[in-house]
Amino acid sequence: MQKLFVSLLALGLMAGSANAQTKALETAKISTPSVQCDMCKTRIEQYLKRIDGVTFVNVGVRNKVTTVKYLTDRTNIEMIKTSIANAGYDVAKSSDDVEKKGEIEIAANPDSYKLLPKCCKKPEDGGGMPKH
Secondary structure (H helix, E strand, O other): HHHHHHHHHHHHHHHHHHHHOOEEEEEEEEEOOOOHHHHHHHHHHHHHHHOEEEEEEEEEOOOOOOEEEOOOOOOOOOHHHHHHHHHOOEOOOOOOOOOOOOEEOOOOHEEEEEOHHHOOOOOOHOOOOOOO
């Protein structure tokens, strides 16, 4: 009887400590309007996967939304958005306020943007994918 009690107590303590170690996983959808092609997708995904705490990245080329899952005790949304800008891509506001939606929240780093291939640059800069 005493061994059973000690075993249950130990099991309860282990389960409690496992819950204490659970990391808060958050999902963010970030508007990335300057994404043009699969090369953009690959660049952003590779760049963000290097951030400690980022567990998942998917860049939607058609809808221009980057979905990121990250551990909140290791990184935050501002660091992720800044990293996208440092990779050479704009981050737009994804606000519920229609007037502010689509405004650039963080502009692409100019030095990084210059290094992007032509297909990854904005159409107004002579970039974008060729029309078929």
